[in-house]
Amino acid sequence: MLIGKLSSGVLRVLTPLGPRYIRPTFSQRLYLLWIFRHFDLLPLQVLSSRQQHLIDSLCAEQRFVSPAQDNGIVDSPVLGTVERRPPVEVEAQSAKAGARTAEAPLGGVHQRL
Numbered sequence: 329m330l331i332g333k334l335s336s337g338v339l340r341v342l343t344p345l346g347p348r349y350i351r352p353t354f355s356q357r358l359y360l361l362w363i364f365r366h367f368d369l370l371p372l373q374v375l376s377s378r379q380q381h382l383i384d385s386l387c388a389e390q391r392f393v394s395p396a397q398d399n400g401i402v403d404s405p406v407l408g409t410v411e412r413r414p415p416v417e418v419e420a421q422s423a424k425a426g427a428r429t430a431e432a433p434l435g436g437v438h439q440r441l
Contacts, residue, residue, distance in 0.1 A: 364408030
């Protein structure tokens with residue numbers, strides 16, 4: 329399986345629009361195998377800045393592969409999957425309510441030191 333990934337593996341990138349598949353070069357496939365040596369799925373935020381730069385440059389090159397194409401990804405093994413989704417925004421109102429709860433007194437209980 330390792331030889332198959334090195335020769336024709338693709339990177340799966342999960343985006344808000346759905347999964348995208350990228351066919352990297354041999355040296356990029358080798359590095360991606362190293363990145364995904366312990367995990368099949370990683371969020372972009374846990375990668376180092378160098379690794380994030382590689383993923384960003386692969387997405388910017390737009391070498392996406394479609395499963396419907398001849399020589400597409402139907403038989404290609406997946407090197408790994410990167411979650412490239414926007415971070416979830418917390419509403420400002422919820423954050424303020426949580427801060428007020430944390431600052432509230434403990435119901436008149438006094439502690440002596």
